[in-house]
Ligand SMILES: Nc1nc2c(ncn2[C@@H]2O[C@H](COP(=O)(O)OP(=O)(O)OP(=O)(O)O)[C@@H](O)[C@H]2O)c(=O)[nH]1
């Protein structure tokens with residue numbers, strides 16, 4: 451998603467003089483403007499998508515300087531939370547011409563002041579003489595930002611930031627510096643009518659992307675055989691044991707397809723009823739689920755596979771409506787456990803064939819209800835793995851990220 455960020459303007463410097471009895475004008479006493487706030491991104495584990503991110507963030511402006519030597523207060527920074535896994539890249543844009551009433555204001559016009567302004571305005575030496583020349587030809591009263599500040603953000607390096615750990619922080623748009631009050635100009639003048647205005651904050655257009663954790667996410671109740679499945683189909687060796695919650699963190703494996711293409715597979719900890727209310731390690735799991743493009747539902751054929759599917763779908767949908775509509779395939783695991791598995795497979799097939807899962811989804815007129823294939827297999831004995839490969843590869847190929855995004859909306 452595209453986001454514009456802008457640092458707050460610096461406060462303007464002030465022109466003021468001390469009022470003293472018997473003197474029409476005391477010494478200059480205009481305070482400086484405060485610094486504008488910066489926009490700062492911080493990574494958080496509490497968010498799992500970029501939904502809720504606004505399209506524009508403007509940090510507050512610094513306070514203007516005031517008389518009696520009062521300097522303006524610096525503005526607070528604007529802290530914006532982004533989910534862990536966010537990658538921020540800057541989109542370069544054309545220089546912007548500022549409004550006429552902005553920029554450095556010159557009231558006295560001596561050469562020195564011009565140089566000062568030009569130096570400030572131009573980072574690059576080459577353009578300095580040009581600008582000075584233009585400044586000299588102009589009536590100082592008309593000097594405008596346009597002349598002084600070619601508003602091109604100095605074309606620095608394109609920003610590319612990775613937010614991989616919770617708490618990681620980057621400034622994405624600096625606040626503008628505050629202007630100087632006329633106290634600053636008293637070395638050259640007794641009663642300076644000069645000040646400078648606050649600088650605009652940095653402005654950037656950013657592209658925010660959330661890295662997917664994996665192409666394929668394995669989703670199932672505890673003990674369904676997800677880790678065994680990952681080990682059977684990928685290069686991974688995820689821990690397998692005969693008790694629930696063996697896997698507590700997502701574990702990644704890579705499938706290398708016959709054409710050398712690769713897909714990443716995440717073994718996600720088991721979901722339980724109530725996960726969406728954070729039962730078990732609910733939200734931790736669901737967050738990872740959300741970052742997989744394609745789902746493989748893994749159910750134990752010998753242990754009420756239809757009930758398991760209902761639980762999984764309900765949990766996904768209650769956590770985030772539409773989530774269960776991602777492209778998916780159903781693995782009926784433990785097919786070797788006869789005779790229970792045979793009956794379980796029959797029930798599961800029946801349930802899938804009638805597309806009853808649709809009622810657990812958030813309604814979406816636009817997206818047709820796909821037919822979910824079921825692949826019976828045994829992860830433990832690596833039986834029928836080939837059939838899963840064929841079905842899964844097809845699913846991965848048709849699930850491009852753009853399509854998914856459209857579907858989620
Ligand atoms: N008979 C049989 N047992 C299996 C099969 N696949 C897995 N198991 C067994 O089921 C138990 C759980 O397997 P895991 O792969 O650890 O299951 P999991 O879904 O990763 O479990 P959690 O990480 O606890 O959620 C282990 O004892 C496995 O050996 C299978 O195809 N057939």
Ligand SMILES: [Mg+2]
Nearest residue numbers: 676677696697
């Ligand atoms: Mg496991």
